Amino acid sequence: MSRIAFTRTSTRALTVGAAVLLTAGAAGAAMASGEDVTHPGRSIAAHSAGKAEPREAAALTGKAKLFRKTTEDVTFTFDAHLAKKDVKRPDRATGTFKFVHLEKPGGKGGWAKGRIDCLVTGGKVATTTGIITETSPGLMEKTRGGRVGFSVHDTGKDKLDRVGYSWAATGGPTGDKKLPKCNSAAPFEKVKQGTGDFHVVPWKVPYPTS
Incomplete structure (x- = not known):
């Protein structure tokens, strides 16, 4: 294994727009019971009413x-x-x-x-x-x-x-x-x-x- 050298440069922040959101799903059994499997104890309706979890x-x-x-x-x-x-x-x-x-x-x-x-x-x-x-x-x-x-x-x-x-x-x-x-x-x-x-x-x- 070998190494390579680089010249030091400054790290600059990039301009970024809207964040990507990840939508959580629910299994069939949980859907039947109204429970959100991604957040045990919370109903699907309550999850749908709120914001999706950000990745x-x-x-x-x-x-x-x-x-x-x-x-x-x-x-x-x-x-x-x-x-x-x-x-x-x-x-x-x-x-x-x-x-x-x-x-x-x-x-x-x-x-x-x-x-x-x-x-x-x-x-x-x-x-x-x-x-x-x-x-x-x-x-x-x-x-x-x-x-x-x-x-x-x-x-x-x-x-x-x-x-x-x-x-x-x-x-x-x-x-x-x-x-x-x-x-x-x-x-x-x-x-x-x-x-x-x-x-x-x-x-x-x-x-x-x-």
């Missing part, structure tokens, strides 16, 4: 291993979210990430995990960054406090998702403190079939009309 502005979740022809065991885990109220501020995303790189399952290697600090999604492609807060002992310790970036292409059910990372070109993560938020290499790696899946919630960005 989050963007998200990247899931866990999977990368495809390798060697014995390497490389796993990425993401739980990144951008709240609806922060739809104009991808740099206010929250959540966690973790990556593990072992020479073989249960073998030597290292891991790192941390907190998400930026998330942008477009369609089914996500780019996120985070600060490394914990690592395995050894070489990975020097990356603590630095920023790393990731990208994911959610290709859909029963298809192989793709993953990229900010150190794609130069060897391994160093915990670069100069890497700008929401920057990573393209999602060029394939996920190993049957090892997991990633899910991307698209960022709905209405463009200015005037």
Whole structure:
């Protein structure tokens, strides 16, 4: 695995229009009883009279291993979210990430995990960054406090998702403190079939009309 450096740029908020609302449904049995299954104890009529629940502005979740022809065991885990109220501020995303790189399952290697600090999604492609807060002992310790970036292409059910990372070109993560938020290499790696899946919630960005 390798790393890539980027030039620092400022993160700017985008102009956004109306928020997307998610309409909750109810099962047949609940409909017969008049209960809203999305909010137990509340009637469908009461739900219909109120406002629909807002979805989050963007998200990247899931866990999977990368495809390798060697014995390497490389796993990425993401739980990144951008709240609806922060739809104009991808740099206010929250959540966690973790990556593990072992020479073989249960073998030597290292891991790192941390907190998400930026998330942008477009369609089914996500780019996120985070600060490394914990690592395995050894070489990975020097990356603590630095920023790393990731990208994911959610290709859909029963298809192989793709993953990229900010150190794609130069060897391994160093915990670069100069890497700008929401920057990573393209999602060029394939996920190993049957090892997991990633899910991307698209960022709905209405463009200015005037």
